[in-house]
Amino acid sequence: MSELLAKDLKYIWHPFTQHQTSKPPVVILKAKDEFLIDERGKEYIDANSSWWVNVHGHGHPHIQKAIAEQFMSLDHVVFAGLTHPKAIELSERIIGLLPDNFNKVFFSDNGSTSVEVALKMAFQYWYNKGFRKKRVMAIEGAYHGDTFGAMSVGERDLFNRPFEDFFFDVDFIPFPSKERESEILDEADRLFATDEFASLIVEPLIQGSSGMRIYTVEFLDKLVSIARKRDVLVIFDEVMTGFGRTGKLFAMDHCEVKPDIVTLSKGLTGGVLPLGLTVADNNLFDAFLSEEKARGFLHGHSYTGNPLACAAACASLDLFGTDQTNERINNLCDWNMTFAKELKGFPKAKNVRTMGTILAFEIDSGGNDSYFAEIREMAYAHFIENGVLIRPLGNTVFINPPYCINHLSYKLLKEVILDLLKSV
Ligand SMILES: *Cc1c(COP(=O)(O)O)cnc(C)c1O
Numbered sequence: 525m526s527e528l529l530a531k532d533l534k535y536i537w538h539p540f541t542q543h544q545t546s547k548p549p550v551v552i553l554k555a556k557d558e559f560l561i562d563e564r565g566k567e568y569i570d571a572n573s574s575w576w577v578n579v580h581g582h583g584h585p586h587i588q589k590a591i592a593e594q595f596m597s598l599d600h601v602v603f604a605g606l607t608h609p610k611a612i613e614l615s616e617r618i619i620g621l622l623p624d625n626f627n628k629v630f631f632s633d634n635g636s637t638s639v640e641v642a643l644k645m646a647f648q649y650w651y652n653k654g655f656r657k658k659r660v661m662a663i664e665g666a667y668h669g670d671t672f673g674a675m676s677v678g679e680r681d682l683f684n685r686p687f688e689d690f691f692f693d694v695d696f697i698p699f700p701s702k703e704r705e706s707e708i709l710d711e712a713d714r715l716f717a718t719d720e721f722a723s724l725i726v727e728p729l730i731q732g733s734s735g736m737r738i739y740t741v742e743f744l745d746k747l748v749s750i751a752r753k754r755d756v757l758v759i760f761d762e763v764m765t766g767f768g769r770t771g772k773l774f775a776m777d778h779c780e781v782k783p784d785i786v787t788l789s790k791g792l793t794g795g796v797l798p799l800g801l802t803v804a805d806n807n808l809f810d811a812f813l814s815e816e817k818a819r820g821f822l823h824g825h826s827y828t829g830n831p832l833a834c835a836a837a838c839a840s841l842d843l844f845g846t847d848q849t850n851e852r853i854n855n856l857c858d859w860n861m862t863f864a865k866e867l868k869g870f871p872k873a874k875n876v877r878t879m880g881t882i883l884a885f886e887i888d889s890g891g892n893d894s895y896f897a898e899i900r901e902m903a904y905a906h907f908i909e910n911g912v913l914i915r916p917l918g919n920t921v922f923i924n925p926p927y928c929i930n931h932l933s934y935k936l937l938k939e940v941i942l943d944l945l946k947s948v
Pocket of ligand 1: 636789
């Protein structure tokens with residue numbers, strides 16, 4: 525064991541980790557494009573985009589330069605009473621990329637906080653208007669982050685059981701599998717008719733953490749229409765789907781009907797610095813205007829609007845404006861579709877599916893639940909051993925690599941996945 529690793533084990537409490545049983549982590553020294561390089565010099569293809577955040581590849585020179593230049597002029601500053609050019613530029617550009625109804629950007633630090641902000645905005649909107657609307661609707665299997673509000677609107681599962689008593693009540697509608705769509709829409713309509721709902725929050729078109737579960741644009745359009753008809757504020761959590769993951773810049777770009785609030789984070793800075801945005805409709809913002817200070821949105825974080833993160837985000841948007849990025853996204857979408865066809869020939873790969881740059885399937889475990897966990901650990905170890913970073917969710921294997929991944933790396937990735945399927 526290296527000295528670095530020994531010190532890690534001595535001092536660090538890692539996220540989502542059972543330290544008694546988990547293997548020691550791999551020490552990563554460097555990253556470039558789609559590759560991670562460990563302390564022994566071994567390369568891994570980052571098929572996970574480092575927790576789904578990296579979109580243009582690691583160490584992109586354009587983003588590096590933007591951060592370095594920003595650091596030379598302004599590192600960080602209070603964001604209440606003061607402002608700065610990069611936050612202004614980023615806001616103007618994000619508003620320009622979103623549908624016309626969006627026109628105010630609120631800054632925070634990550635996906636969970638962007639969701640907290642969205643929920644608080646929706647509750648306070650009704651409070652300021654003098655309505656008692658306190659219910660929230662979400663979809664079973666949702667994941668919106670690990671803070672209390674975000675956990676409350678997420679699936680109640682093993683990950684958050686110790687905290688369940690402290691969550692606020694949420695009405696969960698079932699996951700909209702194709703056969704149940706109309707039944708679920710009826711249920712949503714019946715609930716909304718109570719006029720008690722402040723908001724509806726969804727991961728648009730694909731639920732990430734519950735296992736890359738895809739549902740239809742038609743369902744989402746109908747659900748959003750019903751909500752809007754009943755004056756329920758609609759929040760799209762695009763923390764995962766934003767910035768090209770679904771093949772378009774935002775998942776809402778696939779939809780006819782648009783939300784009132786959208787949350788953005790993961791890919792926002794190109795995956796290099798933490799930053800969250802909650803973008804709201806003007807109608808929402810107006811409800812916070814008053815002579816009374818307490819009617820304003822009194823929320824903020826020390827690092828709100830951090831200039832370095834804003835500079836990274838602006839540089840990432842520059843890259844989204846190029847033909848090269850669009851071409852890369854389109855190629856990756858095509859490769860995923862071809863690979864999905866190939867995977868369908870493997871009986872051990874169930875529910876093979878793609879959504880843009882994401883490909884997922886389940887390893888058939890013969891329905892044995894306790895085996896799920898084992899197969900997850902076995903698959904993860906196989907991938908690491910073979911130089912690929914893939915983090916299965918239970919028995920769901922998925923890839924969502926940086927868009928810069930070259931065809932050779934993609935082919936290698938495929939081979940490692942197919943080897944696993946041949947061996948189970
Ligand atoms: C990852 C994720 C979050 C939480 O973001 P963090 O930056 O990890 O706090 C929220 N919503 C969705 C849909 C996510 O995928």
